[in-house]
Amino acid sequence: MVSFESDYTTGAHPRLLRRLVETNREPLPGYGADPYSARAKEKIRAAVGMEDAEVEFLAGGTQTNAVVISAMLSDCEGVIAAQTGHVSAHEAGAIEYTGHKVLTLPQEDGKIRPETLARYLADFFSDENRGHMVFPGMAYVSHPTEYGTLYAKSELEAISEICGRYGITLYLDGARLGCGLMSRAADLTLPDIARLCGVFSIGGTKVGALCGEAVVFTRHNEPARFLTSVKKRGALLAKGRLLGVQFDALFTDGLYFRISRHAVDMAERMKALFAARGFRFFVDSPTNQQFVILENGYMERLAEKIGFCRWEKYDADHTVVRFAASWSTTEEDLAALERALESV
Numbered sequence: 001m002v003s004f005e006s007d008y009t010t011g012a013h014p015r016l017l018r019r020l021v022e023t024n025r026e027p028l029p030g031y032g033a034d035p036y037s038a039r040a041k042e043k044i045r046a047a048v049g050m051e052d053a054e055v056e057f058l059a060g061g062t063q064t065n066a067v068v069i070s071a072m073l074s075d076c077e078g079v080i081a082a083q084t085g086h087v088s089a090h091e092a093g094a095i096e097y098t099g100h101k102v103l104t105l106p107q108e109d110g111k112i113r114p115e116t117l118a119r120y121l122a123d124f125f126s127d128e129n130r131g132h133m134v135f136p137g138m139a140y141v142s143h144p145t146e147y148g149t150l151y152a153k154s155e156l157e158a159i160s161e162i163c164g165r166y167g168i169t170l171y172l173d174g175a176r177l178g179c180g181l182m183s184r185a186a187d188l189t190l191p192d193i194a195r196l197c198g199v200f201s202i203g204g205t206k207v208g209a210l211c212g213e214a215v216v217f218t219r220h221n222e223p224a225r226f227l228t229s230v231k232k233r234g235a236l237l238a239k240g241r242l243l244g245v246q247f248d249a250l251f252t253d254g255l256y257f258r259i260s261r262h263a264v265d266m267a268e269r270m271k272a273l274f275a276a277r278g279f280r281f282f283v284d285s286p287t288n289q290q291f292v293i294l295e296n297g298y299m300e301r302l303a304e305k306i307g308f309c310r311w312e313k314y315d316a317d318h319t320v321v322r323f324a325a326s327w328s329t330t331e332e333d334l335a336a337l338e339r340a341l342e343s344v
Contacts, residue, residue: 002336003307004270006206007176007288007326012246013208013259019249020210023241030238031227032057037244043251044202044214049191054217056226057243061175062091063235064201064213069138070098071229072169072199072221077137079171080117082107084146086173098233101134109283110145114158121166139163142173143188144180148285153187160196169221170196175203175213176287178260184268185286194218204246208259208327212243259327263288266325266334273338282311282320290323298344305340 003009011017028034041055058064065087069079078101081088087095088102095102105116117139124130139159143151151159156172163170172193177200180186193200198219204212223229230236237243250256267288274281274292282291293314294302299321302308309322323337 001305001307002333004323004325004329004333004337005307005309007179007263007324008206009307010326010328012210013249013255013327015255016209016246016249019245020242023245028241030240031236032240032244034241034244036248037240040214040244040247040251043248044216047190047251048194048216048218050194050216050218052220053194054220054222056215056217056222056230057240057247058213058215058230058235059211059237059243060205061086061173061201061203061213062094064215065091065140065173066094066098067230067233067235068171068199068201068215069095069140070100070233071223071226072171073100073137074135075099076135078103078134079138079140080105080112080120080136080168081140082110082112082145084110085140086142086146086175087140089146103134103136109149110142110147111149111151111155112139112141112159114155114162117159118162121162121168125166136166136168138169138171140171140173142175143193144176144183144285144287144289147283147291148287148289149283150180150183150185150286151188153192156188156192156196163198169198172197172200174201176206176289177202178207178256179264179288182257182261182264183286184264202256204243204250206326207256207263208250209246210242212246214247260288263325263327263329266329267323269334270323270325270337273334273341277341282314288325290325292321292323293318294321301344302340305344306337 045053080103083104084107199217202214280293311320311322314320
């Protein structure tokens, strides 16, 4: 069955697999101290336009969020996020498990509005009882969001300014960052994100790697003894080379950006297939995730032919369904989807 369930249902891009095989027999230092990890960090610093950025590698998205957030917050601080943010809704309480509360705010198309954040922080710091409350120590955004939407440069600039005004860190979860950067609707660049955020991640797992996320600290603000913190949280790979080799390949000859562009282009063509047949979209996503409203009976029949993700209930008779394109989506996959839409 052809699957559009997610952008990590297939393995790794062939170039990454080839490099893992080619370097497999090399004896290398562990825990990310290998030359491939060092070279990958240099390439990422060049890509973000910040030669003194601190870069670290972790294995997965939830792991990265939990480690970074818990390591950067003091014990009485929490992290602000949209109600639909990944750390709020789809990480099984991983942040709370580290002892830090997720402070949720209303969302609009998956995004926190700058004015909502400003109002929340103004109200908090004017509250005489704030000494008895969880302090906001960080604001979390994802780009793209859980709904495939993007922050405009002006929005992220406004959020960054608000965070700076209140002395809290802005953390951008970039699990699908490549697709955000390569969207036709994007006006944020990688150097823009590095300039505006205190820390952000560059996702590999959902952008062509077997596993791996790169964390970029942009303000000389990597927590002291961060490697020890990573190990304490059970997140330090002995064979850190697995991450370094993959990111070295992803950031060679623009591969990360090319395969992200491919995923977005395939999603745009997939979107056109639905639009031509009169399907409604839950949000207007310009990235590799498309959210379609399906009648429940039709959804069940389509599920017999095509893999997709049931996202959320729309009403008693309809469900929001996610279709995701990836580096590995092919012309044949889209043709199979088109045939299924016509035959169900």
